[in-house]
Amino acid sequence: MPRMSTTGNDKVGVRLSVLGPLELRAGGLIIEVTGAARNVLALLGRTPGQVVSVSSMASGLWGERPPLRPAKTVASYVSRLRKAVAAARADVDPGSFVAYRAPGYLLALGPSAVDSAVFERLVEEAGRAFSVGQPRLAAAKLREALALWRGDAYAEFEEFPFGAAEAARLRELRLAAVEARVEADLAVAAPNAPATIVAELRALVAEHPLRERLWAQLITALYRLGRQSEALAEYRRARSCLVDELGFEPGLELRAVERAVLAKDPVLNQGLAGRTVVPAPLSIATPACVGRDEELAWLAAALDAAALEHGQARLVLGPPGMGKTRLLAEFAQRVAARGVAVRYGRGAASLDALAADPGRLSLAVVDDLDLATSDERKRVAAWINASHERPVLTVVTAADIEALRVLGELSMLELTPLGETSIGQVVRLYAPASTDAAALTAVAGPRGGGGTPPAA
Numbered sequence: 001m002p003r004m005s006t007t008g009n010d011k012v013g014v015r016l017s018v019l020g021p022l023e024l025r026a027g028g029l030i031i032e033v034t035g036a037a038r039n040v041l042a043l044l045g046r047t048p049g050q051v052v053s054v055s056s057m058a059s060g061l062w063g064e065r066p067p068l069r070p071a072k073t074v075a076s077y078v079s080r081l082r083k084a085v086a087a088a089r090a091d092v093d094p095g096s097f098v099a100y101r102a103p104g105y106l107l108a109l110g111p112s113a114v115d116s117a118v119f120e121r122l123v124e125e126a127g128r129a130f131s132v133g134q135p136r137l138a139a140a141k142l143r144e145a146l147a148l149w150r151g152d153a154y155a156e157f158e159e160f161p162f163g164a165a166e167a168a169r170l171r172e173l174r175l176a177a178v179e180a181r182v183e184a185d186l187a188v189a190a191p192n193a194p195a196t197i198v199a200e201l202r203a204l205v206a207e208h209p210l211r212e213r214l215w216a217q218l219i220t221a222l223y224r225l226g227r228q229s230e231a232l233a234e235y236r237r238a239r240s241c242l243v244d245e246l247g248f249e250p251g252l253e254l255r256a257v258e259r260a261v262l263a264k265d266p267v268l269n270q271g272l273a274g275r276t277v278v279p280a281p282l283s284i285a286t287p288a289c290v291g292r293d294e295e296l297a298w299l300a301a302a303l304d305a306a307a308l309e310h311g312q313a314r315l316v317l318g319p320p321g322m323g324k325t326r327l328l329a330e331f332a333q334r335v336a337a338r339g340v341a342v343r344y345g346r347g348a349a350s351l352d353a354l355a356a357d358p359g360r361l362s363l364a365v366v367d368d369l370d371l372a373t374s375d376e377r378k379r380v381a382a383w384i385n386a387s388h389e390r391p392v393l394t395v396v397t398a399a400d401i402e403a404l405r406v407l408g409e410l411s412m413l414e415l416t417p418l419g420e421t422s423i424g425q426v427v428r429l430y431a432p433a434s435t436d437a438a439a440l441t442a443v444a445g446p447r448g449g450g451g452t453p454p455a456a
Contacts, residue, residue: 016045017115020150031088037080043162044107048114053104060162078105115148123177125308132361132391133339134307135187142181179213190271193221209241216257223261223268231261275337279344282332289330298413299331303393307361311387313394317401318415324397328365335363362392370398381406
């Protein structure tokens with residue numbers, strides 16, 4: 001679908017909220033839109049930045065009973081919407097905000113300016129995170145997505161064909177997101193279950209008694225909490241609901257859960273893969289990694305982007321002894337606890353060790369690449385280019401950036417010497433009785449100069 005630039009409206013903070021009563025805001029203030037203009041705003045808000053043909057708009061507003069001149073009526077509704085915007089905000093150009101582009105109109109807002117589009121993006125990211133073994137990240141994204149809801153979406157427009165269809169679509173997406181969040185919470189808590197999840201699931205199955213996935217989650221949670229008889233009773237209740245309401249027996253998934261409970265199958269207690277093994281060169285625990293919180297957060301954000309979006313690559317630059325490998329050892333040990341697969345290669349080491357598991361989020365560390373051969377640097381560049389669609393973060397370390405031009409433009413972190421406070425913390429870890437003066441001497445001394453403490 002054709003899209004147009006939305007930069008101007010983004011700059012003045014125009015936002016459309018539809019996950020509840022419809023609200024149009026600019027700079028945080030509500031723009032009052034009523035009547036037919038409000039209907040058109042809601043209709044165009046389903047697909048921000050995309051052209052909706054006049055015929056599709058007419059169909060969405062009137063179905064099979066359009067007015068005598070639908071195109072003219074649609075144009076008059078659009079005019080009312082533009083006037084409402086112009087009356088409220090002089091800094092929003094109404095003609096570009098609701099623009100005509102043959103064969104119809106578009107609402108010039110980017111996806112990040114419409115809460116339903118943000119919701120769908122977050123749910124999609126959560127699905128990717130879960131699929132690569134990151135249920136905690138998935139649960140966080142799903143909670144963020146569900147928090148956008150303020151009530152029923154498009155409820156005030158359900159009398160119109162477009163509103164009824166969009167309300168039903170978003171209701172289903174919301175419920176599926178709740179189910180996915182429960183699944184992620186169960187995966188995080190395995191082999192146990194969150195203390196409050198049974199009460200939550202019982203409320204959900206009471207509201208949605210035909211959702212077999214919710215019943216399966218409730219039965220699983222009860223079984224994990226040691227309540228096998230209650231789990232089987234819930235299966236019988238689910239079966240009765242399905243047979244009475246639909247005339248159908250439970251589906252394969254729900255029947256499989258019942259069989260697993262009867263057999264006390266360990267599969268019900270399984271979560272996603274646990275802690276992974278850290279390669280020996282990254283297993284070091286000393287010297288302590290102090291004063292690098294911002295650097296670790298930078299790497300963690302890159303790893304989350306690899307889980308949520310696409311493969312990432314980063315460059316960590318610094319002279320020998322600055323702590324590049326120690327930083328990555330700390331990072332590798334932290335992410336291994338999240339179930340991230342960690343791979344390591346150094347200099348002329350074979351890149352075969354860096355092959356990432358395509359089904360799991362991975363960290364690939366290439367240490368001291370500037371010391372490798374030109375051919376190996378090219379191979380790493382090829383690896384990075386081929387990893388765009390993989391859930392992998394590749395981190396390259398080097399002292400000399402000139403040798404790494406073959407990698408192209410990478411987001412780079414240049415390690416700088418630790419500050420006096422951080423050096424003092426490191427020194428006192430090994431010599432608790434040392435004074436601040438002794439710590440400063442460690443910074444300035446020949447073995448610890450330049451903001452790097454002595455190795456021991």
